[in-house]
Amino acid sequence: MHTLRLELGERSYAIHSGAGLLQDAEFLRQQIREKRLFLVSDENVARHHLAPVEAALRKSLVGRLILPPGEQEKNLDNLKQIFDALAACGIGRDGALLALGGGVVGDITGFAAASWQRGIRFYQLPTTLLAQVDASVGGKTAVNHPAGKNLIGAFHQPACVIADTDALATLPDREFRAGLAEVIKHALVADREFLTWLERRAQALKQRDPETVAECVIRCCQIKAAVVAADERELGQRAILNFGHTFGHVIEGAGGYGEWLHGEAVAAGMALALELSRQLGNIEVAERDRCLSLMMALALPVLAPDFPKSTWLEWMARDKKSTSEGLRFVVLAEIGRAVLRDDISEQQLRDTLNWRPMDCQ
Amino acid sequence: MHTLRLELGERSYAIHSGAGLLQDAEFLRQQIREKRLFLVSDENVARHHLAPVEAALRKSLVGRLILPPGEQEKNLDNLKQIFDALAACGIGRDGALLALGGGVVGDITGFAAASWQRGIRFYQLPTTLLAQVDASVGGKTAVNHPAGKNLIGAFHQPACVIADTDALATLPDREFRAGLAEVIKHALVADREFLTWLERRAQALKQRDPETVAECVIRCCQIKAAVVAADERELGQRAILNFGHTFGHVIEGAGGYGEWLHGEAVAAGMALALELSRQLGNIEVAERDRCLSLMMALALPVLAPDFPKSTWLEWMARDKKSTSEGLRFVVLAEIGRAVLRDDISEQQLRDTLNWRPMDCQ
Numbered sequence: 001m002h003t004l005r006l007e008l009g010e011r012s013y014a015i016h017s018g019a020g021l022l023q024d025a026e027f028l029r030q031q032i033r034e035k036r037l038f039l040v041s042d043e044n045v046a047r048h049h050l051a052p053v054e055a056a057l058r059k060s061l062v063g064r065l066i067l068p069p070g071e072q073e074k075n076l077d078n079l080k081q082i083f084d085a086l087a088a089c090g091i092g093r094d095g096a097l098l099a100l101g102g103g104v105v106g107d108i109t110g111f112a113a114a115s116w117q118r119g120i121r122f123y124q125l126p127t128t129l130l131a132q133v134d135a136s137v138g139g140k141t142a143v144n145h146p147a148g149k150n151l152i153g154a155f156h157q158p159a160c161v162i163a164d165t166d167a168l169a170t171l172p173d174r175e176f177r178a179g180l181a182e183v184i185k186h187a188l189v190a191d192r193e194f195l196t197w198l199e200r201r202a203q204a205l206k207q208r209d210p211e212t213v214a215e216c217v218i219r220c221c222q223i224k225a226a227v228v229a230a231d232e233r234e235l236g237q238r239a240i241l242n243f244g245h246t247f248g249h250v251i252e253g254a255g256g257y258g259e260w261l262h263g264e265a266v267a268a269g270m271a272l273a274l275e276l277s278r279q280l281g282n283i284e285v286a287e288r289d290r291c292l293s294l295m296m297a298l299a300l301p302v303l304a305p306d307f308p309k310s311t312w313l314e315w316m317a318r319d320k321k322s323t324s325e326g327l328r329f330v331v332l333a334e335i336g337r338a339v340l341r342d343d344i345s346e347q348q349l350r351d352t353l354n355w356r357p358m359d360c361q
Numbered sequence: 362m363h364t365l366r367l368e369l370g371e372r373s374y375a376i377h378s379g380a381g382l383l384q385d386a387e388f389l390r391q392q393i394r395e396k397r398l399f400l401v402s403d404e405n406v407a408r409h410h411l412a413p414v415e416a417a418l419r420k421s422l423v424g425r426l427i428l429p430p431g432e433q434e435k436n437l438d439n440l441k442q443i444f445d446a447l448a449a450c451g452i453g454r455d456g457a458l459l460a461l462g463g464g465v466v467g468d469i470t471g472f473a474a475a476s477w478q479r480g481i482r483f484y485q486l487p488t489t490l491l492a493q494v495d496a497s498v499g500g501k502t503a504v505n506h507p508a509g510k511n512l513i514g515a516f517h518q519p520a521c522v523i524a525d526t527d528a529l530a531t532l533p534d535r536e537f538r539a540g541l542a543e544v545i546k547h548a549l550v551a552d553r554e555f556l557t558w559l560e561r562r563a564q565a566l567k568q569r570d571p572e573t574v575a576e577c578v579i580r581c582c583q584i585k586a587a588v589v590a591a592d593e594r595e596l597g598q599r600a601i602l603n604f605g606h607t608f609g610h611v612i613e614g615a616g617g618y619g620e621w622l623h624g625e626a627v628a629a630g631m632a633l634a635l636e637l638s639r640q641l642g643n644i645e646v647a648e649r650d651r652c653l654s655l656m657m658a659l660a661l662p663v664l665a666p667d668f669p670k671s672t673w674l675e676w677m678a679r680d681k682k683s684t685s686e687g688l689r690f691v692v693l694a695e696i697g698r699a700v701l702r703d704d705i706s707e708q709q710l711r712d713t714l715n716w717r718p719m720d721c722q
Contacts, residue, residue, distance in 0.1 A: 076444075080437055087508035090679065115476070118503065118514045119594075142479065147448035153479045154515060233480075318451065 002218050006137065006225045008232055011157045015137055015225065017217050019210065021164040022049055022125065025056035031160055032057060032123055036095035038086055039064040040109040042073070045101040045127050048170045053100055053125065063089035067105065072257040074104045074144050076152070082112040096121040096159065102128035102175070103135035103262060107150070110141030114156030121159040127167040129179025129213075130263050133186065133220035134241075136161050138228040144257060148318045149249045155233050163221075165214045178263025180205065180298045181244075183216055185270060186223045188291060189240045192336025194219055195294070202297045240338035243330040244270030247304065250315040254307055267300035276344070276352045277332040287335050292357055302357045312353055313346070363579050367498065367586045369518060369593055376498055376586065378524040378578050380571065383410055383486065386417035392521055393418060393484055397456035399447055400425040401470040403434070406462040406488050409531045414461055414486065424450035428466065433618040435465045435505050437513070443473040457482040457520065463489035463536070464496035464623060468511070471502030475517030482520040488528040490540025490574075491624050494547065494581035495602075497522050499589040505618060509679045510610045516594050524582075526575045539624025541566065541659045542605075544577055546631060547584045549652060550601045553697025555580055556655070563658045601699035604691040605631030608665065611676040615668055628661035637705070637713045638693040648696050653718055663718045673714055674707070 001018030021027060037060045041050055046066045054061060065085050067073045091097075099109035099122060106124050113122035124136035142153025168176060183205075187195035197219070198205065204212040224241065231238035248269030252260050260268075274288045292302050316327055326342060327349075333339045362379030382388060398421045402411055407427045415422060426446050428434045452458075460470035460483060467485050474483035485497035503514025529537060544566075548556035558580070559566070565573040585602065592599035609630030613621050621629075635649045653663050677688055688710075694700045 076437075076441055083437075083506055083513055087506055087512065087679065111476075115472075115513045115515060117512060118501070118516055140479070145444055145448055151448065151478060152444055152476050154476060155479055318448070 004218070004221055004225055006157075007229050008157060011139075011232075013157060013160045015161040015163065015221050017132065017163040017165060017214065017221065019164070019166045019214065021162050022167060023052050023164075025052070028053065028056040028162070031162060032060075032096070032098070034094060034096040034121065035060050036089070036091055037061045037098055038089055038091050038095065039098040039100055040067065040082060040105055040112070041065075041100040042067045042069040042102070042105055044069045045105070049100060049127055049167060053098070057098075062091070067108075069104075070258045071104055071144070071252065071262060074108050074142075076143055076145075079108060079112060079143050082108070083116065086112070086116055091116065091120070093117050093120055096123060098123045098125060099136075100125040100127065102126065102131045106131050106136050107140070107142050107153070110139075110156055110158065111143055111153050114141050114154035119156060122156070124158040124161040126161065126163050128171060129168055129176055129217070130182050131179075132163040132165070132168070132217050133179060134182040134224060136163065137221055137224050139232065148315070149253055149257075163217060165210065165217055168208060168213055169210075175261060175263075176208065177206075177299050178261040178267075181263035181267035181270065181295070181300050183220055184291070184294060184298070184300075185241070185243050185266065186220045188270065188274075188332060188335065189243045189330070189338035190223050190227065190336065191219075192334075194223070195291075195335060199294055202294065206298055236340075239328070239340055240330050243332075243338050244273045246316055246319055246327065246329055247272040249319055250307070250312055251304055254311050254315050255305055264301050267295050268302060268304040271295065271302040271357055272304055272352055272355070273329070273331060275355045276329065276348065279348060279351060280331060280341075282331060282333050283335060289358070291335070304353075309350060309353060313349070365579070365582055365586055367518075368590050372500075372518045372593075374518060374521045376522040376524065376582050378493065378526060378575065378582065380525070380527045380575065382523050382525040383528060384413050384525075386413070389414065389417040389523070392523060393421075393457070393459070395455065395457040395482065396421050397450070397452055398422045398459055399450055399452050399456065400459040400461055401428065401443060401466055401473070402461040403428045403430040403463070403466055405430045406466070410461060410488055410528060414459070418459075423452070428469075430465075431619045432465055432505070432613065432623060435469050435503075437504055437506075440469055440473060440504050443469070444477065447473070447477055452477065452481070454478050454481055457484060459484045459486060460497075461486040461488065463487065463492045467492050467497050468501070468503050468514070471500070471517055471519065472504055472514050475502050475515035480517060483517070485519040485522040487522065487524050489532060490529055490537055490578070491543050492540075493524040493526070493529070493578050494540060495543040495585065497524065498582055498585050499602075500593065509614055509676070510618075524578060526571065526578055529569060529574055530571075536622060536624075537569065538567075538660050539622040539628075542624035542628035542631065542656070542661050544581055545652070545655060545659070545661075546602070546604050546627065547581045549631065549635075549693060549696065550604045550691070550699035551584050551588065551697065552580075553695075555584070556652075556696060560655055563655065567659055597701075600689070600701055601691055604693075604699050605634045607677060607680055607688065607690055608633040610680055611668070611673055612665055615672050615676050616666055625662050628656050629663060629665040632656065632663040632718055633665055633713055633716070634690070634692060636716045637690065637709065640709060640712060641692060641702075643692060643694050644696060650719070652696070665714075670711060670714060674710070
């Protein structure tokens with residue numbers, strides 16, 4: 001097991017990752033000591049992973065809510081369902097929530113914990129690659145609004161993160177691949193050397209070689225923890241982790257939540273963000289195509305849907321990252337280093353949206 | 362105009378109080394500079410105070426929501442309405458919300474601001490005595506859940522507080538009186554000398570003498586600001602401001618939100634908390650009755666409803682201040698100084714609930 005500490009003063013916490021953690025009842029009981037616990041999961045995850053967690057914590061687990069799977073479940077109605085259940089189970093200020101699942105479960109459970117009684121503790125037990133390398137670390141919690149993704153939420157750090165890499169073995173292929181998009185993102189925005197590491201291990205990753213996957217999770221958590229520790233509430237540099245997300249959120253939202261997996265939308269969004277970086281003269285065509293090749297090698301989509309330009313522009317204007325001054329984009333200054341740009345013109349955006357990856361033309 | 366600063370590091374803000382502030386367009390424009398503003402108010406308040414605020418800020422005010430009046434409106438459905446309106450008006454991260462009204466409007470608007478895009482700025486423009494002396498200062502925001510008051514919320518400090526004491530002239534008598542309960546609370550928990558001041562000015566207060574009321578508002582804000590600055594997130598001592606509220610929340614909730622005004626319920630709750638303090642041997646009968654006399658002089662209720670004991674105990678157990686270990690009560694250690702007690706037995710509670718104020722026996 002690897003343990004990493006995210007240093008945030010009194011909100012610091014540990015990120016544990018390793019094989020078999022969800023099966024280790026003693027470890028779970030050591031980490032999760034509250035006397036009243038409420039668990040949230042989804043149907044797919046519960047089928048594989050609920051039993052050992054419930055068995056380990058049965059003395060303190062007073063209730064659970066199992067949601068249907070999918071991004072469209074991350075909404076205010078289900079949030080209200082969680083609140084109703086917390087009230088019914090008598091979860092007080094010294095109770096805690098457990099989020100057993102992927103990014104959807106982690107985000108909605110985290111926001112419920114942030115708001116219940118103005119904030120109680122919660123534990124992230126991420127079971128998807130996306131959640132293990134990204135969503136469960138850093139304290140961003142939210143639900144979606146019909147007008148946009150994650151429009152309603154809070155910064156609320158978990159009490160700890162327990163990432164069992166064995167859980168990744170039960171993931172559907174499509175979901176595992178989608179998680180690799182966020183893995184690549186970490187490399188592109190902050191760690192050029194990690195990109196080379198990924199290129200060398202593309203086949204091993206695709207085949208989910210356990211050791212490769214475990215090391216990959218740890219490296220992503222290290223990158224993310226360093227970025228978050230420097231800028232917890234995303235007042236500045238943390239926003240580089242949104243690379244590909246401004247485009248990606250449009251793909252998810254305008255495509256109808258649930259059609260594209262978040263990671264898939266981020267992959268196609270990163271392709272556009274790479275092209276924008278190239279148009280700005282920050283990276284070469286060959287560098288852009290090198291990154292696209294890695295995504296394609298991992299079977300990630302690099303071609304965004306052909307929405308009308310007006311759809312793109314309207315959805316982007318509604319995105320949280322927009323200000324009344326205009327849109328903010330994350331672009332690469334070079335491979336392995338991202339920067340924020342507030343000065344992208346509508347024409348530059350249109351040029352970017354007109355572009356098609358070579359293999360897809 | 363008096364200006365007080367609440368010192369909370371990067372979340373510090375000013376509390377302005379004085380006569381005519383809502384009519385002072387230039388002052389409002391100086392304080393509220395965001396380019397996209399959304400206003401929330403209620404029908405009663407809007408009738409009296411919306412026009413000058415809208416006129417002053419018309420260039421930046423892009424939308425508004427006017428709720429029906431009353432505590433029962435502080436719910437998740439109306440919160441969702443606010444989110445829908447914010448999305449429709451395109452309020453982004455650099456927009457801001459205005460809460461023009463009493464505690465209900467301030468609490469729900471503050472929570473909307475805390476959650477929208479994970480937190481945007483908001484302004485408290487309190488128009489009731491309760492909101493000016495208590496609810497608008499300190500960053501507690503929330504909505505109610507059928508299971509209890511303020512169960513869903515956040516700590517989110519306003520960008521500033523603008524308390525126009527002229528607004529108090531338009532308050533219905535009952536609401537003004539209810540606000541005096543929180544005024545008395547400030548004296549009881551933190552300022553013995555202020556209690557004497559209130560006793561001497563009971564008639565002037567009841568008749569809403571403008572200078573007396575204005576001084577009263579400032580003194581309460583000073584007390585509250587000092588308590589909040591020392592313990593923003595209520596990890597400890599700030600909880601003394603909940604004096605009377607554990608009982609009071611039962612009266613509001615079990616009585617059906619809207620039947621009792623919050624301040625009325627707090628007054629009857631403080632009567633019980635005073636009796637509990639006496640039973641613990643902390644204050645004398647004469648001291649308890651001195652406080653009851655002041656409340657009665659200000660026409661505040663001191664007799665709680667005669668709910669079955671089981672109703673009291675169930676509602677208290679669900680209150681946010683409860684833990685799985687038991688209930689936490691705020692009691693007076695002496696007049697002008699409150700302390701927290703975790704060790705009140707069920708028998709002590711029953712004895713307290715059996716007590717009736719002398720004049721009501």
